[in-house]
Amino acid sequence: MRADVLIIGGGIAGASAGYFLAAHRKVVLVEREDGFGYHSTGRSAAEWTAVHYLGLMRSVVVFGKPFFDAPPAGFASVPLCRARGNIMFAPPGEEQVAEEFLRHAGPLNPRLREISAARAVEIVPFLRPEVLARALYDPDNGEIDVDALHQGFLRGMRGAGATTLSGVEFHGAERRAGVWHARVGSEVIEAPLLVNAAGAWAETVAARAGVAGLGLEPRRRTALTFDPGIDVRGVPPVDDMSTGFYFKSNATTLMVSPGDATPSPPCDAQPEEIDVAIAVDTFERYTTLEVRRLASRWAGLRTFARDEQPVAGFAADEPGFFWLAGQGGGGIMSSPALGELAATLLRGAPWPARATELGLEPAVLGPARLAAGAGAPA
Ligand SMILES: Cc1cc2nc3c(=O)[nH]c(=O)nc-3n(C[C@H](O)[C@H](O)[C@H](O)COP(=O)(O)OP(=O)(O)OC[C@H]3O[C@@H](n4cnc5c(N)ncnc54)[C@H](O)[C@@H]3O)c2cc1C
Numbered sequence: 280m281r282a283d284v285l286i287i288g289g290g291i292a293g294a295s296a297g298y299f300l301a302a303h304r305k306v307v308l309v310e311r312e313d314g315f316g317y318h319s320t321g322r323s324a325a326e327w328t329a330v331h332y333l334g335l336m337r338s339v340v341v342f343g344k345p346f347f348d349a350p351p352a353g354f355a356s357v358p359l360c361r362a363r364g365n366i367m368f369a370p371p372g373e374e375q376v377a378e379e380f381l382r383h384a385g386p387l388n389p390r391l392r393e394i395s396a397a398r399a400v401e402i403v404p405f406l407r408p409e410v411l412a413r414a415l416y417d418p419d420n421g422e423i424d425v426d427a428l429h430q431g432f433l434r435g436m437r438g439a440g441a442t443t444l445s446g447v448e449f450h451g452a453e454r455r456a457g458v459w460h461a462r463v464g465s466e467v468i469e470a471p472l473l474v475n476a477a478g479a480w481a482e483t484v485a486a487r488a489g490v491a492g493l494g495l496e497p498r499r500r501t502a503l504t505f506d507p508g509i510d511v512r513g514v515p516p517v518d519d520m521s522t523g524f525y526f527k528s529n530a531t532t533l534m535v536s537p538g539d540a541t542p543s544p545p546c547d548a549q550p551e552e553i554d555v556a557i558a559v560d561t562f563e564r565y566t567t568l569e570v571r572r573l574a575s576r577w578a579g580l581r582t583f584a585r586d587e588q589p590v591a592g593f594a595a596d597e598p599g600f601f602w603l604a605g606q607g608g609g610g611i612m613s614s615p616a617l618g619e620l621a622a623t624l625l626r627g628a629p630w631p632a633r634a635t636e637l638g639l640e641p642a643v644l645g646p647a648r649l650a651a652g653a654g655a656p657a
Pocket of ligand 1: 311312315322449578
């Protein structure tokens with residue numbers, strides 16, 4: 280089989296790049312698992328936020344916002360993102376975290392504001408006011424319909440002629456005369472461009488193609504849900520700014536995460552008892568509710584570059600190899616932007632002026648910034 284672009288990984292990253300490329304190039308996407316979205320993409324908290332991130336990731340998320348607000352006709356039959364609001368708080372003794380956050384994020388987000396503990400409890404009545412030494416509110420935080428977004432990308436790329444193969448692993452590739460010969464499942468796919476959208480396995484895929492790694496690190500994050508026995512629909516995400524602990528409603532249940540970020544090899548991540556226990560204990564200390572029985576628990580991997588910013592660009596040592604990785608905790612919300620910008624680079628199309636206005640340039644997004652000695656972007 281031949282293609283113009285071979286994409287490795289059928290999570291949200293690979294699907295988004297395929298979506299933006301498929302009208303212009305012959306695209307083949309391969310996913311090792313039987314279904315698309317089995318790993319990180321199917322395990323997220325589905326949040327959209329322009330305040331949790333600063334620097335490159337914030338610009339990327341802002342660049343992609345119009346796609347969530349007004350996706351192309353027929354992309355999805357439901358809204359891709361609904362505003363939920365977000366309470367962020369600092370517990371007693373940690374007030375400086377809120378102060379610092381306001382200093383950095385406040386000027387960028389005029390709608391972010393400080394609220395009283397009483398106001399926070401009005402919004403989420405089971406919060407204990409005594410833990411809210413400082414509380415901030417972001418009205419723009421949204422909840423993404425991850426499945427609608429992911430399926431929209433996959434459906435769109437197939438509709439434009441792309442091939443998506445699941446249950447097919449990329450084993451390795453050699454580049455000869457400008458063309459990759461990629462061993463995929465039991466066949467060889469030839470393509471001049473190879474896109475590494477393998478999430479936690481991005482380093483493995485690079486090694487299998489003989490490309491130097493970037494030192495990306497997968498980190499495990501745990502989540503659980505339980506039925507609180509009261510109506511929690513509409514409870515916005517509530518985040519402890521000092522530890523990363525958060526909870527939010529997930530339809531009729533509450534989802535809780537301890538905000539863990541434990542380095543892990545790439546794998547089918549599973550929750551550790553200790554992280555579940557920390558989540559439950561913290562939730563019960565911060566609220567008046569009790570966690571009686573868990574409805575579900577899971578863990579997923581968030582993969583970070585050294586500077587904790589996403590990477591989208593051609594490998595310095597191999598011009599036919601494109602990195603689309605390191606999205607950390609923002610791979611869903613950043614996917615329309617990174618998919619579009621990755622496709623722009625892969626096509627050699629003109630760089631969008633709006634991206635430049637937001638400080639997004641190919642050199643800033645690309646992997647060269649991670650080379651030894653290179654400084655982190657602002
Ligand atoms: C608990 C948790 C909460 C999160 N919350 C949010 C949130 O609120 N908002 C947000 O925007 N993001 C969030 N994230 C982050 C987000 O889920 C990830 O950034 C995103 O899913 C990464 O997408 P991906 O396509 O790069 O990775 P994945 O979804 O993991 O896809 C990579 C795919 O590559 C495949 N693959 C790997 N190696 C090979 C190979 N050799 N051959 C073929 N296929 C291969 C894998 O099977 C996998 O399916 C969260 C993550 C976690 C774990």
